[in-house]
Amino acid sequence: MTYILVIVLSAIAGWLTRDFLTRRAPNQIISTDQQSTDSKFQLDPKTSERKENHTRGINPRKQDETEKIPLSIAELIEVEQEKKFNVHLSCGDGQRLCMVMGYFEAQAIAIEMNALKAARPMTFDLLQTLLLAGNFSVKEIVVDAIINQLFYATVVLQTKDGELELDTRPSDAFVIALKNKAPMYIYRSVLKAYQDLELNKS
Structure with a gap:
């Protein structure tokens, strides 16, 4: 039962990823240079290896627990000209960062x-139903990497057989965390990498 649900969850994640690629990838670091923004969405040669590891519930980006900083969503600001949203995040140590997300992801957040409810179940509602059906609980989500100027995250599920770690986009992870009132974190090294990239742009 657990194995089947993991396959279904992976299929939904794949659907979200395909949808994400056709619309222009969210969760990017803010840039006003359109050409450099487009160049950020090249496939990493190690992507398939990371996906294979995560399919087995192994997170190759995992760091020490002491490196995690609590994360919360401060506000969503629409960028009307680009039909995107700037998602401002607050870190537990007082620092802030910003991600760019598409309309669908920002709407779900x-x-x-x-605490609103859609007239009919949305994709994340279906995902939540599957999690509950499989007796999975969401332990936490962690923003755990910046690769090619894109943020990566992991959803940590608690199952009867132990923890299961799933690779995902931060935007999807945020919605899952909010639905389940699960804590959100970012690794200190990822925050530092983000700050260095922002510094280089100024």
């Missing part, structure tokens, strides 16, 4: 932040 806003729905959860404001």
Whole structure:
């Protein structure tokens, strides 16, 4: 049963990823240079290896627990000209960072932040139903890497057989965390890498 649900969850994650690629990838670091923004979305040669590891519930990006900083969503700001949203995040140590997300992802986050309900079940509602059906609980989500100027995250599920770690986009991880009132974190090294990239742009 658990194995089948993991396959279904992976299929939904794959659907979200394909949808994400056709719309222009969210979760990027903010840039006003359109050409450099486009160049950020090249496939990493190690992507398939990372996916294979995560399919087995192994997170190759995992770091020491002491490196985690609590993370929360401060606000969503629409960028009307680009039909995107700047998602401002607050870190537990007082620092902030910003990600760019598409309309669908920002809408899903806003729905959860404001405790709203859609007229019909949305994709994340279906995902939540599957999690509950499999007796999976969401332990936490962690923003655990910046690769080619894209953020990566992991959702940590608690199952009867132990923990299961799934590779995902931060935007999807945020919605899952909000739905399940699960804690959100970012690794200190990822925050530092983000700050270095922002510094190089100024």
